[in-house]
Each structure stands twice: as C-alpha cells, then as structure tokens.
Amino acid sequence: MRSKQMIAMLLAGGQGSRLGLLTRVMAKPAVPFGGRYRIIDFPLSNCTNSGIDTVGVLTQYQPLELNSYIGSGASWDLDLNGGGVYVLPPYVQGSEGRWYSGTANAIYQNLGFIDQYDPEYVLILSGDHIYKMDYSRMLDAHKKNNADLTIAVRPVPWKDAPSFGIMNTESDNRIFEFEEKPKQPKSNLASMGVYIFTYSELKKYLTEDNADPNSKNDFGKNIIPKMLGDGRRLFAYSFEDYWKDVGTIASLWEAHMDLLKNPPDVDLNDRRWPIYAKNPVMPPHFVGPEGEVENSMITEGCEIYGKVSGSVLSAGVIVEEGAQVKDSAIMPFTVIKKGSKVVRSIVAEQTVIGEGCEVGQEDGDIALVGQGTVLPDGYKVMAGTQVNNETLGEGK
Amino acid sequence: MKETMGIIYTSKDEFSMRELSSNRSVTAIPVAARYRLVDFQLSNLVNSGIRKVGVLMQGRYNSLMDHLGSGKEWNLHTRNNGMYILPPSHTGASDGYLGVLDGIMANLDFLRRSNHDYVLIVGGRMVYNTLYNDMIRLHEDSGADVTMMYTRFDPVAFDFSNTSRDTRAFVGVNDEGQITDIEINPNVISYHNILMDVVLMKRTLLMHMVDLAVSRGYHELYESIIRPGIVDKSMKVMGCEFKGYCRRMETVNSYYNLNMDLLDPAVRKELFGKNPVFTKTRDDAPTKYLPGAMVKNSLIADGCEIEGEVENSVLFRGVKVCKGARIKGAIIMQDGYIGEDSLLENVILDKDVTVLKGGKMVAPKQYPVVLGKNVTI
Numbered sequence: 153m154r155s156k157q158m159i160a161m162l163l164a165g166g167q168g169s170r171l172g173l174l175t176r177v178m179a180k181p182a183v184p185f186g187g188r189y190r191i192i193d194f195p196l197s198n199c200t201n202s203g204i205d206t207v208g209v210l211t212q213y214q215p216l217e218l219n220s221y222i223g224s225g226a227s228w229d230l231d232l233n234g235g236g237v238y239v240l241p242p243y244v245q246g247s248e249g250r251w252y253s254g255t256a257n258a259i260y261q262n263l264g265f266i267d268q269y270d271p272e273y274v275l276i277l278s279g280d281h282i283y284k285m286d287y288s289r290m291l292d293a294h295k296k297n298n299a300d301l302t303i304a305v306r307p308v309p310w311k312d313a314p315s316f317g318i319m320n321t322e323s324d325n326r327i328f329e330f331e332e333k334p335k336q337p338k339s340n341l342a343s344m345g346v347y348i349f350t351y352s353e354l355k356k357y358l359t360e361d362n363a364d365p366n367s368k369n370d371f372g373k374n375i376i377p378k379m380l381g382d383g384r385r386l387f388a389y390s391f392e393d394y395w396k397d398v399g400t401i402a403s404l405w406e407a408h409m410d411l412l413k414n415p416p417d418v419d420l421n422d423r424r425w426p427i428y429a430k431n432p433v434m435p436p437h438f439v440g441p442e443g444e445v446e447n448s449m450i451t452e453g454c455e456i457y458g459k460v461s462g463s464v465l466s467a468g469v470i471v472e473e474g475a476q477v478k479d480s481a482i483m484p485f486t487v488i489k490k491g492s493k494v495v496r497s498i499v500a501e502q503t504v505i506g507e508g509c510e511v512g513q514e515d516g517d518i519a520l521v522g523q524g525t526v527l528p529d530g531y532k533v534m535a536g537t538q539v540n541n542e543t544l545g546e547g548k
Numbered sequence: 549m550k551e552t553m554g555i556i557y558t559s560k561d562e563f564s565m566r567e568l569s570s571n572r573s574v575t576a577i578p579v580a581a582r583y584r585l586v587d588f589q590l591s592n593l594v595n596s597g598i599r600k601v602g603v604l605m606q607g608r609y610n611s612l613m614d615h616l617g618s619g620k621e622w623n624l625h626t627r628n629n630g631m632y633i634l635p636p637s638h639t640g641a642s643d644g645y646l647g648v649l650d651g652i653m654a655n656l657d658f659l660r661r662s663n664h665d666y667v668l669i670v671g672g673r674m675v676y677n678t679l680y681n682d683m684i685r686l687h688e689d690s691g692a693d694v695t696m697m698y699t700r701f702d703p704v705a706f707d708f709s710n711t712s713r714d715t716r717a718f719v720g721v722n723d724e725g726q727i728t729d730i731e732i733n734p735n736v737i738s739y740h741n742i743l744m745d746v747v748l749m750k751r752t753l754l755m756h757m758v759d760l761a762v763s764r765g766y767h768e769l770y771e772s773i774i775r776p777g778i779v780d781k782s783m784k785v786m787g788c789e790f791k792g793y794c795r796r797m798e799t800v801n802s803y804y805n806l807n808m809d810l811l812d813p814a815v816r817k818e819l820f821g822k823n824p825v826f827t828k829t830r831d832d833a834p835t836k837y838l839p840g841a842m843v844k845n846s847l848i849a850d851g852c853e854i855e856g857e858v859e860n861s862v863l864f865r866g867v868k869v870c871k872g873a874r875i876k877g878a879i880i881m882q883d884g885y886i887g888e889d890s891l892l893e894n895v896i897l898d899k900d901v902t903v904l905k906g907g908k909m910v911a912p913k914q915y916p917v918v919l920g921k922n923v924t925i
Contacts, residue, residue, distance in 0.1 A: 437848055451850055
C-alpha cells in the first residue's frame, strides 16, 4: 500500500459521564448536535476538508450507535480505496483481551492499524468538541518547526485556566512545560486535545509507555511529560477560532445557543468548509398555519404547529398545537404534545413529552430528559434535574 | 418473486411547462422543496426491491445527469446492477426519440445483457408513492402478458389545458381487472381510469415486441403494441389500480397545485409517510429563523435563512428571505434571494433567482408566473 503523509486517530471511547443520562446509551461523540449533526461530524468533516482520507475511530463504550452512524463513512467522503474511516474497538491479542486503559494505550493497541498506512505523521483527535479547524495548516507548522509533537492550544480566560491542561511556551511557541490543571497557571494556553506526532516518535514513546507498569497510559499525564523531560521538540499551535467543549449538559446547551447568534460563532453553511452528516432521508420541515418560529434552527422532518423560539430542533421533531419550546435543544424524533412547555432544556432522542408538561424553568440550570423517555401528561421537570423512564419508575 | 428491472422514460425538454421545462426534462424539475420528479420514480422502484434501473435520457439531460450521479443516494451504486444512464442515441429523428419504443430500441443491449425476468417501464411525469410488489404479484398470478397501473381520473388532479406530445391514455377495465380498451389523447374521455405510465412485462417479450414495432415504423408503446394486442385479443393485459395521491406534471398549474397540495398533512403523508423518498443531498445546515421571522403554513427545506414573512409557500434549499420581504403562495427554488421589503405572490421562481430590494411580483392564483433560472428582478 502507498504510504500516507498523515492519518488521523479519533479517540471516541470516553464514557462522557458528565453528560449524565445523555450518554447512558451512547458514546459522547454520537450525541446529536445542532439539528442535523452529531458531535463526531465536526472532527470527521474537519479531516475530510483538511485532505485526510484515513481515520481510525477508537471506541469502547456503548459503541453501537456510533458504529451504525459511521457506517461505510460515505457521508464524509470517507469510503475510499486504500483509506476511509475504520471503527477500532479493543480486541483480543493472543490469549488475553484488554480494554483501552488510557488514551495512549488505545493508540498503542492500534499501532498495527497505523503501520498498515506507514504514515509520516499521526493526528490524534478527541470526539467531544465543536470547532472547524484546518489540520493541514497545523501540519505545516509541525513540519516547519521540525517538531516531534505539536499540540493545538487556544487561549482560555485566566479564571478557567486551572481546569485545563496548560502549555507554557517560549516566544517561538516551543513548549517547555506542561501543567495539568495548575492551581497557579503561568499561561492561559489550554490544550485542545488535538496532537500531531511524528509517527516514529509516537511509536517509540507508546512502546516505552506500555512497558512501564506505573504509567496511567495517558497522553496528558505520561507521554507529554516524558517527551518534555527527554528534551524533545514540542510546539504549541495556536487556534483562535470558535472551539467549544461539549462535555457537560451546560456546555452542550451553550454550544446550541451559540449557533443562534447572528452571525453564528460557527458557520455551518460555509460551502468552503461544509460539515457533513448522515442524511436522515426526511421530507422538508413544515410550519403549520398557527405555528410560530423565531430565532431558531429547524431541520428536515420537523412539523411545527406550536411556538418555537431560541431553540435548535433536530430531524423529525413534532411540536403540537399550543406547545411551546423556548431556549432549548431538542434531539431527533421527539414529540412535544399539546400545551406542553419546554424551557432551557435538552430533550434527548425519541422522547415523548406528554400533554401539558412543564420541562425546565426560566431560571436555573438546564433540565434534561433522557432518550426514549415517555413523560406522562402534566409532568413537571424542574430546572437542573434529569429524568428518564427509570427515574420516572422510581418516583412511583 | 421473480427478478424485475426498471426503465425510466424521461420526457424531453419542451415548452409545455414554460421556463420550468425549457432547459430540462420534466422528469428533472425540482419539486416539493428538496426533490426532483425522478426521485419519486426512482424511490418507488428501489423501495420495491428493484436493484437495476436504466434511465432513458433525451434532450438536454445534463440537469438530470448532475442530479443522479452514481445513483448512490438511491442505493443504486451496487457492484452488480445499480443505475444505468442511457444517453440519447439519435438514430432516427434529430430531436430526441419519437416514442418510448425508439428509446428502448436504441438501448436494446441494456435489456439483452440483463437476466431479469421482468421489466417495469415507468414514465417520468407522474408523482406518487407506492410499492410495485402487489402489481408484480398480480401479473404473475393472473398470467398476464402485460400489466399496467392506473388510477381513477379526477379532473381537479389532472390539468390537461396544455397539450404536450407525451401520450396520456385512458382505459376500460372489466370486472376481472382486465383492460378492455385503451384510448389515447382523447378530447372527450370515455373512461375514468387514467394510465400512470407504469407497464410491466417479460423482458424477452418487450425485446421481441420492440423489434417488431420499430422495424415497422412504430414508436409508441400503448398505440403500437398494447392496443393492437387488446383489440385482436392476442394479449392478456391486466390493470392494477392505484388508490392513493397521484399527479401528472403537464402544465405550470399542475406543478403549482402539486406543491401547494403538500401543505396539507394528508397529502404529505401520502407522498412521504409510506416509503422513504430518496434524493441527492447537499449538506446544508438546518434552516435558520432570525428574530422577526413570520412563517405560516409553509414547507421549507434546509439551508434557508428567514427574516421576513412567508405564508402558504414552498421554499427549496438555501433560500434567503430578507427583512421586510413578504412571500405568499410562492414556490422558490434552490438558492433564491428575496431582498428586503420585496413582495411575491403566486409566483414560481426557478433556481438562483434574485429579487432585489423592494422588488414586487404579484400574479393571480389561477395563473402563477414562472421566473426562469438565474433571473434578477
């Protein structure tokens, strides 16, 4: 096989427990976002748009939804001869099987996959951020710096810096120190979890790391500090466009609200940088004679007979007469029945909100209704709470 | 069930539907906010389990080619079978085929190289959603030579005020479901059953009959093959009734009415609720409603941006409706730009039409005005 300049490895195995009930039945990258997308569409589309045609997706937690969503990769133009997208679950090697014990271990266990393509560089991505980034520019910087590892960073507000992995750099962007969640940050450049490794170095360090029984097998905790200690050439690559971590209910909700800004923080309709998604095969959406839609995003298959404002609706959502959806994100195929009111909430896929329900409140934290929930008529979900069929059953 | 292959006979570009069809085949006309007519025909075939479909092209078929691509969107990009574009070969007249038989004759190899038992020939002007499986079963069980689908003729549903060169045929059906008579392009109709241009027969029989007819100078399937067979009783021709929503695109009015019918949930259920309708995708973002948008009773595709008022209308992908613009009873195709404070009533805007600030265009509902592709007003 012809060798590739760079292939991408996407870490999609995290449990995403901070997303509560949303990730009870699916991995975080499979969570619907922005009406017609899932979170993983952003890194996958970025790969396609950056000219990367081979992507390995490492899964281990609730992979079914993600596997079926990725399918052949045709939606992202990643169904190619000699390339494409591959789902890589942990597998049995020899007599023993092993779960991915950390981010570095997940890549280590798939060195065989990478070797097939004999790449010069490997791009490592995570599947829980909303952003549009040209990885080919980052590779240019990596080559120009003759780097062993380039880490994409972005400035974060100083007050938030203690909750990120912070890079301390020289004036030429060379990283001299990495601090995981420092109490007294010296810099506000946070790691985005996007790495370009020169493959020979990556392979060497992963192999060494695997042999170390005390290692947590994690890029941030083990690999990066080790490389710094060895005096390797680590550089920061600064990215200043929109980038949003959607790892919590609140940040996932905020990212949806960011789409409604005018102009939006991240333009999904940019023909030069399209975000691809699997096509749901649904008719156009319909706004009924009494429907009202304002400051919202609506996609195929929706039927709006009630009132929608400040919200993002996914494919096939039905808002019945007299129902109201305000400042919320509604995921695919959910029905909001007559007279219900949904405010400041995330309602997951294939949920039925019964008649006259109240979900969320004008003030307070975001409410969440989990996937497949059937809310009985007149039910109230308070701000900041999460419900699904199980919690409803317990309440009885 | 035996293996069936499909052939779609696309109509020529012509002026029966004014600007809508002057540069493209009727089969390629955009419809229902994100589809083209051919999507319904292809989806019906694919949903019925038919894996090999030939599309007989003629006239300016670039628009259709562009839309169909590899057939991927209809799952017709399989290793064997799949979609076959059959480009025009002008053996006879210079202006396209004189009838469907010429088209089939010119592509006889497509039939010869297949090994399917049956061929289903589907016309390119009809819009409906159905599965052909019952029809194929009826054909087998009845031992018919030919089976044709028809529907009850409703003068409201079929507008024939424009005479096109395409054949429309009415049939008499007896109690056994056998077709007893067929009349073609009548002024006064004798039967209330109109053929839906869906004809099923054995592949080998079709090849044989096409050869017989074309070599004697005939061009039309109904006229030269099926009617004589009915008259001299040499052929058993069965009818299969379709009872759902069905429209034939023949005039601008019929096109306008189809789109407006889709604002009725019952019609949407008929056309989209039964079996999926596949189409080419464009990766547009969801439609964005800005503050101040007012939309009532309208069908809207993805990728639009709406800041004005839209009522009783159909908006295709990527339409921008600026602040203060008012749109009523309009059909606006892909990437239309409707400027500030403009007014549109009962108009059909083809792709990429720009209405500048304050532009105004009001037509009577009975005669919707068509604005051709790329026009600026």
